[in-house]
Amino acid sequence: MSDEAPLAFARHDHSHCAADTLARAEAEAARLGLRLTPVRRRVLEILLEAHRAMGAYEVLDRLAAEGFGNQPPVAYRALEFLVENGLAHRLRRLNAFAACMHPGEDHAPVFLICRVCDAVAEAPGAPVRAALDHAAADLGFAVERVNIEAVGLCPVCARGEAA
Amino acid sequence: MSDEAPLAFARHDHSHCAADTLARAEAEAARLGLRLTPVRRRVLEILLEAHRAMGAYEVLDRLAAEGFGNQPPVAYRALEFLVENGLAHRLRRLNAFAACMHPGEDHAPVFLICRVCDAVAEAPGAPVRAALDHAAADLGFAVERVNIEAVGLCPVCARGEAA
DNA sequence: ACATGGGCGTTACCTTATAACAATTCGCTT
DNA sequence: AAGCGAATTGTTATAAGGTAACGCCCATGT
Ligand SMILES: [Zn+2]
Ligand SMILES: [Zn+2]
Ligand SMILES: [Zn+2]
Ligand SMILES: [Zn+2]
Numbered sequence: 001m002s003d004e005a006p007l008a009f010a011r012h013d014h015s016h017c018a019a020d021t022l023a024r025a026e027a028e029a030a031r032l033g034l035r036l037t038p039v040r041r042r043v044l045e046i047l048l049e050a051h052r053a054m055g056a057y058e059v060l061d062r063l064a065a066e067g068f069g070n071q072p073p074v075a076y077r078a079l080e081f082l083v084e085n086g087l088a089h090r091l092r093r094l095n096a097f098a099a100c101m102h103p104g105e106d107h108a109p110v111f112l113i114c115r116v117c118d119a120v121a122e123a124p125g126a127p128v129r130a131a132l133d134h135a136a137a138d139l140g141f142a143v144e145r146v147n148i149e150a151v152g153l154c155p156v157c158a159r160g161e162a163a
Numbered sequence: 164m165s166d167e168a169p170l171a172f173a174r175h176d177h178s179h180c181a182a183d184t185l186a187r188a189e190a191e192a193a194r195l196g197l198r199l200t201p202v203r204r205r206v207l208e209i210l211l212e213a214h215r216a217m218g219a220y221e222v223l224d225r226l227a228a229e230g231f232g233n234q235p236p237v238a239y240r241a242l243e244f245l246v247e248n249g250l251a252h253r254l255r256r257l258n259a260f261a262a263c264m265h266p267g268e269d270h271a272p273v274f275l276i277c278r279v280c281d282a283v284a285e286a287p288g289a290p291v292r293a294a295l296d297h298a299a300a301d302l303g304f305a306v307e308r309v310n311i312e313a314v315g316l317c318p319v320c321a322r323g324e325a326a
Numbered sequence: 327a328c329a330t331g332g333g334c335g336t337t338a339c340c341t342t343a344t345a346a347c348a349a350t351t352c353g354c355t356t
Numbered sequence: 357a358a359g360c361g362a363a364t365t366g367t368t369a370t371a372a373g374g375t376a377a378c379g380c381c382c383a384t385g386t
Binding site: 006009092093110112114115121123124125127128130131132134135136138139140141142143144145146147148149150151152153154155158 | 169172284315317
Binding site for chain 1: 372373374375376
């Protein structure tokens, strides 16, 4: 159902990519009995427009331009809803949010953030998470929530820098 | 020279712990030819007072009370200096800073943050980092900087919750 | 019809962070 | 010892990120 490798850094038909991910998010929302209201759905669509993270205020500007509320809570509430229900992720390093590319899949994402083109990829992080759990267990620490984010160069931009 | 297991969650002689870590930080600063000025040194001491993270404004209040500047850049610059030179760490999840407990050791820290008592431990994260590098390499992504932070329950507070 | 609760819009405010400039101090050369 | 450029500090001002609290509306169930 889902791609094995993230497409974020590869050229691909993104309109298909976004539509497909939105469809999977809608299916997941239905399965969980969530109310994907117009604002929430629109925010998810906006996040899906690119493999980038967006700040809450950037999202808010878009909403306001489309006739939704124009105050911060409007954006923050929709974003929080999406994050809480696994349809989006929060990138603490960027104070920003990105659509989840694997809705409903129970994944342990590692975020790879390109410092040149700002692309964000959600890499499979099960082994990373396992190593983390092990390190925590050694200290008797019970992990509940995790943020694993890496900043660096994506393959495309790496070629550019080499020049 | 350094402890194998972090003490953060264990009862220990913290005044000795802090003094020792400060001494190692000073040695490292000397080795690198860094200028550990009064503000910078004081900020490090403040961070070392507890195994907690402190917000920049909390640090600033302390500085101001002691006759240093009372404007945000004073705190942010000192904190940035400490972070850049490996004497402190920034916890993006908390918008806060903590003293490095292993200055000069070239460690790959994983931060364990207790949501009850706010204690922060710096766990050895070499295996986690290795797993992350591997995941990134699969995508051709060159990792430069990393944030690995976990929120959960420290062993002490876990006993409390069980009751 | 009516009560209930969730979601949305708004006001108001708080916290976190940075840009830019001036005055000073430091480390070094002459 | 004087002088110079670079680094550091203090200050002003403002940008960016985030939340509390209130009331209205609408969907749902009785
Ligand atoms: Zn795509
Ligand atoms: Zn995801
Ligand atoms: Zn200690
Ligand atoms: Zn450290």
